[in-house]
Amino acid sequence: MDAQSYNAALTELRTVRDEIKRARAALTKLEADRDQRIGQLAAYGKAKAERIAPAAGLSVADIVALAPSLAPESLTTAEPAPPAPAAAPAAPAADDTLVEAAPEPAPQTGAAAPAMTGRQPSPAVSPAQAGSPADPGQGRAAAPDALRELPSIPEGPAGDSWFTHTPKLVSQSPNFTQQARSTVFLDTDTGVLVHRDQTHRLDLGDASVAAVLTAVFHVLPEGVERIYITAGDPWHRDADRYPYLRDAVAAWLNAPTPGWRTDTGRGRDRMAGHFVHARNPVGRYQREGGEQHVEIRSVGEWFDVDGADPATVRDAFVLLWQALRRHWNDAVIMGSPSQTGRDLWTRTIPQRGQHADGFPVLSEELRGLLHATAGQGRNxxxxxxxxxxxxxxxxxxxxxxxxxKHTWKSPVGTPRRITAHTFAAWSEKEQQRALYGSGHWQVRVTVPDTWNHVGLLPAPAPGDRAWHYPAAPNATFTTWAGGPEIHTALTNPLAPWRIEILDGILWDDGKPLDDWAKKLKETWTNLSAQAHFQGDPQQARAAHLASRAVRSILLYGIGAFAQRPRMVTGTTPRTMERDVPPDAEIISFDNELITWQKPTGFSRDPNAxxxxxxxxxxxxxxxxxxxxxxxxxxxxxxxxxxxxxxxxxxxxxxxxxxxxxxxxxxxxxxxxxxxxxxxxxxxxxxxxxxxxxxxxxxxxxxxxxxxx
Incomplete structure (x- = not known):
């Protein structure tokens, strides 16, 4: 093969790739339609999985997974679980101490497992050898073949080395004043633009990025740095042309913008490139040959506008800024609530006393473990x-x-590893104190055989970062959970669950977020009162929106502390396709541009x-x-x-x-x-x-x- 035929073959391969992507998108839509139709059929009182399966081209098991109500009787009636060796009675007397046998023979330590106190008799929390396999006698496992396996801490010195901080990476109080940015509020449906106390009506044409920038800078030639879209969602204008909203958003952000290019970032809060999000994207642009920078953002990051006009939204941001200034004399509203929340938090870091040197960032290994094992909200x-x-x-x-409600206590200090052996060697009081403290625990869980309510602890489910909550009697699973959930499982008002400690991370208790959260709670209370007692309907509405923005600052500020591994999005012209990074995933393309994304791991973020x-x-x-x-x-x-x-x-x-x-x-x-x-x-x-x-x-x- 010579160079000419090689290049021709590459061109043909790219064509096949494009056809595959289109076919996959079409297949995904068809599969979603099929699954919806199966759900509709399942609602029929006499529906049977055996009849639906061949019509759908699926197995009976696949149909039951989509519609659990269609499970045949032989599948829903569980076989009785074999008795667990040394299992404790289901309803012990109040003075009993339950000591569960370890799944594998373990060295005798002489330490008794704790009998947790509470409104119900509590089970023992017994140590088990870290990483030992589940005992088949402990009950029916929760579909182990289908579940993803959560990571564990390596045994021995390799795992112990994780328990440190990242060198020279510390959260510290800033020594600079954050700069405010000139901001406007634009409804792309009506063309109404509000800038300070002025209102303009723009002709936005097709509401493309180029049209928005041209219209805004025509009426405000001195320029602005941030454009909040309050209504219209212009990035969805061509959504019917794309299989996914993200594709439509990426196409809108990356459409030609004569005189402008994608911003490469600036300043201390350097943010470069576009952020492709299905609902709340961010476009960042820089004037060609100049220093003018501008962001286009959705105000939906902050609150649901719910029909409020741009003037009311502007008033909400003014009230928010005024309320924050009562607690932070240098408060600045940044582009997003998460940025604002973390910036305000850094300004509550003490400059003297115990944490005057700041809060060190955990090792990358422990951050990765928490990322993989600590889910967010229960859905x-x-x-x-x-x-x-x-x-x-x-x-x-x-x-x-x-x-x-949950910011009054947080982990601080150098974390300690608590192995199953270490936990077993502690006294009952030490074990209780550890489980009620600031910890993250790897545990093996057994649901009581009389349980008839919802699940209590998250377990890994199929899919990236997916969780479910096993509740079947005698179900056994291994997971990671925080102290509050472990405490609930042990002392809930119905029946105590059996918890085996496999491994754990334990910190000292501290209050790094308490001052920040108290100030935000006071700000929220003040704005909520204004919304309730304000006589002017527009100002009352603005105060309500501002109170919702405070909620977002705290909510997304906490989420920002989690510091997910970064995903970088970029674009490459089709004529330069060979320049797409080799480890990138192509997420959309058109005749002009290829949009791709690739993970870059954890950044050196001092506030992670x-x-x-x-x-x-x-x-x-x-x-x-x-x-x-x-x-x-x-x-x-x-x-x-x-x-x-x-x-x-x-x-x-x-x-x-x-x-x-x-x-x-x-x-x-x-x-x-x-x-x-x-x-x-x-x-x-x-x-x-x-x-x-x-x-x-x-x-x-x-x-x-x-x-x-």
């Missing part, structure tokens, strides 16, 4: 037969400003603290199950409802089949009645169906005079 839809096919009602409770995010997320998930209201001497949460009444969990929200008498005092973490359908409804089987019922329930509650 779970329970479908028939776990709930009735016809729900008597659907009630939505949303935890008000939920994450702010996934241990803080993990602790808060664990506390929030636990509070969805049970939460004490001391002032009212009562409890709220899913475990305080009858079995079969929980329809769904959605981050901070619970969906139930009946209203609950839970107190709401407008404090962070309180359960707020957010939606209520008082009539029977068909149980949702997809997220889309749940969201449709959620919206209907909120509308119905407002119409009856309730709601937020």
């Amino acid at each position: 779970e839809l329970l479908t028939p037969p776990r709930v009735p096919a016809q729900l008597p009602q659907l009630v939505e409770y949303d935890r008000t400003f939920a994450y702010a 603290h996934p241990e803080w995010a993990a602790a808060i997320w664990s506390g929030a998930r636990a509070a969805l199950l049970t939460q004490r209201h001391r002032d009212d001497n009562t409890y709220a949460g899913a475990l305080h409802t009858p079995p079969g009444t929980v329809v769904a969990f959605r981050t901070d929200a619970l969906y139930l089949t009946a209203p609950q008498p839970w107190p709401h005092h407008h404090q962070p973490g309180d359960y707020l009645l957010k939606g209520h359908l008082t009539h029977p409804v068909t149980a949702p089987t997809t997220e889309e169906e749940l969201l449709a019922l959620r919206d209907a329930g909120r509308t119905a509650l407002i119409q009856t005079g309730g709601g937020a």
